[in-house]
Amino acid sequence: MCGIVGMVSADEFYAREAVQRLKRLEYRGYDSFGYYYDGKLFKKTGHIIVPETKDRTKMIITHTRWATHGGVTDANAHPHRAGKVTIVHNGIIENYEELREGLKEKGRVFSSETDSEVAAHYFDEKLKTKPMKEACVDFIKDIKGEFAILVMIDREDTLYALRRDSPMVLGVGENINILASDIYAFSDVTSKAIFFENDEFAAVKSGSYTFYDRHGKEIKKKIQQFKWEQEESTREEYEHFMLKEIMEEPKAVRRLILSLETEQKENFGKFVKLMKESRKVTFVASGTSYHASLLGVYYLHKCGVEAQTIIASEFEHFVGVDRNTLVVAISQSGETMDVIEALKYAKKNRAKIASIVNVPYSTVQRMSEISLNIVAGQEICVAATKSFVNQVTLMLSIAREFGFRINTSNIPGKIEKIFRQKDKIEKMAKELNRHNDIYVLGRGLSYPVAREIALKIKEISYMHAEGMMGGELKHGTIALIEKGTPVIGLISNKDYDMLSNIKEVEARGAHVIKITNEMKGDFMVDTSNDGKFGILATIVGQLLTYYVAKERGLPIDKPRNLAKSVTVK
Numbered sequence: 001m002c003g004i005v006g007m008v009s010a011d012e013f014y015a016r017e018a019v020q021r022l023k024r025l026e027y028r029g030y031d032s033f034g035y036y037y038d039g040k041l042f043k044k045t046g047h048i049i050v051p052e053t054k055d056r057t058k059m060i061i062t063h064t065r066w067a068t069h070g071g072v073t074d075a076n077a078h079p080h081r082a083g084k085v086t087i088v089h090n091g092i093i094e095n096y097e098e099l100r101e102g103l104k105e106k107g108r109v110f111s112s113e114t115d116s117e118v119a120a121h122y123f124d125e126k127l128k129t130k131p132m133k134e135a136c137v138d139f140i141k142d143i144k145g146e147f148a149i150l151v152m153i154d155r156e157d158t159l160y161a162l163r164r165d166s167p168m169v170l171g172v173g174e175n176i177n178i179l180a181s182d183i184y185a186f187s188d189v190t191s192k193a194i195f196f197e198n199d200e201f202a203a204v205k206s207g208s209y210t211f212y213d214r215h216g217k218e219i220k221k222k223i224q225q226f227k228w229e230q231e232e233s234t235r236e237e238y239e240h241f242m243l244k245e246i247m248e249e250p251k252a253v254r255r256l257i258l259s260l261e262t263e264q265k266e267n268f269g270k271f272v273k274l275m276k277e278s279r280k281v282t283f284v285a286s287g288t289s290y291h292a293s294l295l296g297v298y299y300l301h302k303c304g305v306e307a308q309t310i311i312a313s314e315f316e317h318f319v320g321v322d323r324n325t326l327v328v329a330i331s332q333s334g335e336t337m338d339v340i341e342a343l344k345y346a347k348k349n350r351a352k353i354a355s356i357v358n359v360p361y362s363t364v365q366r367m368s369e370i371s372l373n374i375v376a377g378q379e380i381c382v383a384a385t386k387s388f389v390n391q392v393t394l395m396l397s398i399a400r401e402f403g404f405r406i407n408t409s410n411i412p413g414k415i416e417k418i419f420r421q422k423d424k425i426e427k428m429a430k431e432l433n434r435h436n437d438i439y440v441l442g443r444g445l446s447y448p449v450a451r452e453i454a455l456k457i458k459e460i461s462y463m464h465a466e467g468m469m470g471g472e473l474k475h476g477t478i479a480l481i482e483k484g485t486p487v488i489g490l491i492s493n494k495d496y497d498m499l500s501n502i503k504e505v506e507a508r509g510a511h512v513i514k515i516t517n518e519m520k521g522d523f524m525v526d527t528s529n530d531g532k533f534g535i536l537a538t539i540v541g542q543l544l545t546y547y548v549a550k551e552r553g554l555p556i557d558k559p560r561n562l563a564k565s566v567t568v569k
């Protein structure tokens with residue numbers, strides 16, 4: 001979490017341009033923001049405001065924060081300054097207390113509660129006796145934890161960048177170099193990027209750069225020429241990115257299907273082959289991506305494939321992997337720290353790594369032997385919507401190779417049919433708005449859907465929602481059902497067990513909202529296929545969530561306490 005952008009150019013540019021670039025990364029955190037150039041420091045809580053200033057500069061660093069150490073205050077916002085050093089940092093310096101005590105003994109005075117400020121004092125102190133290159137080597141040695149850090153030194157024309165476990169990439173332009181948390185910050189300026197690996201650092205000037213390893217030895221880095229399916233980053237006629245991104249779902253699915261038949265065809269074949277050759281297939285993912293993996297496991301299981309999925313943050317506690325295991329990571333951002341940690345564990349145990357990501361060249365993709373892109377285009381709203389739909393479509397395409405019966409080509413048309421029920425969904429949202437708790441019940445293929453809908457309702461509508469297995473209800477949760485409690489029931493293909501669970505809550509006065517394909521329900525999805533039901537029912541849930549949140553006047557695209565890319569443990 002946290003987004004950083006630093007620019008160094010031979011020609012002057014507007015300082016506000018850097019802040020505009022930072023705004024593209026606001027999904028990484030939006031507790032506070034700040035920037036520093038030519039002796040001017042600005043930092044403030046709240047969403048990024050691009051300054052009116054006509055100031056021009058040749059070097060700037062900027063930061064958008066997702067708070068970890070220290071509350072959301074102006075003082076804790078980045079950049080942090082100490083002496084002649086100014087820094088921005090993404091990550092967590094785990095041994096910051098110890099380092100801070102040592103620096104305090106040297107007379108250093110701290111003005112924030114953050115772990116990051118330590119880095120500013122650390123470099124300023126080191127620079128008294130050493131050149132910056134050596135200070136960077138020491139920093140990498142002394143710091144425990146994660147960092148993507150930019151360091152600016154007063155009156156110097158070099159920007160220093162260091163990385164461990166938090167993303168950092170250099171965009172190489174004509175007479176301009178841009179350091180950022182991801183390529184989206186500069187994808188309009190250059191398609192040439194150099195990705196930092198762990199414990200590397202670089203000294204970057206306007207027309208040149210030098211990379212070093214952890215020992216300070218110069219290293220040659222490969223420039224990657226990237227191509228990134230980028231939707232326009234404007235909301236167009238939509239009030240929120242969330243709605244825009246839901247409406248893009250049919251287009252995103254079409255693009256994925258085409259790409260699997262063309263540019264990703266060969267890779268797709270290799271991916272499936274690797275799965276077929278592996279004795280054990282274990283998925284790993286977090287949040288919405290985990291729900292997509294659960295659906296994937298369901299589809300594969302239906303065609304006799306032994307597969308499992310484990311939540312990334314608990315991966316190493318609940319699963320054993322070895323050289324016969326293929327670990328498949330699913331991640332929209334490709335930067336989720338829990339997923340990366342799980343992959344490191346898998347690598348240590350000599351498992352093979354594959355991945356399914358949306359953001360190309362992301363860390364997860366670069367850690368994988370083979371990787372498929374879901375080509376959903378940039379997703380700006382914190383809530384995953386179109387990326388989920390494309391993850392599931394890709395899982396269906398994979399399952400088809402194992403014998404799952406599915407025609408993916410008509411998915412876009414069926415999604416459009418869901419959109420036609422928008423008014424009805426909006427009306428239902430008005431009714432749900434009066435409640436603070438909701439239960440979403442599913443069984444089998446609709447169980448992951450229940451969890452996904454509940455997650456959306458929680459993060460965007462701020463309503464307590466429980467997504468659960470219909471069969472588990474009677475083991476406790478049913479005690480919470482009373483007259484009028486809203487319950488969403490997901491009933492696919494006349495699932496009579498699910499119907500019984502619905503009857504059980506109805507008998508206790510619940511108000512049941514049915515999403516179904518074959519029976520009379522509140523919302524109908526047009527499919528008799530188990531695979532498509534998962535996608536279509538989720539979209540009803542996405543729209544319901546959106547309209548409840550809208551009714552409540554909530555910050556839909558940037559819900560409180562969250563960030564799109566979760567790069568802390």
Ligand code: AGP
Pocket residue numbers: 286287288289330331332333334335336339382383384385456459563564565566
């Ligand atoms: C979903 O709406 C979330 N905001 C969140 O659960 C997300 O899916 C999770 O953090 C995983 O992210 P990833 O797909 O980028 O790894």
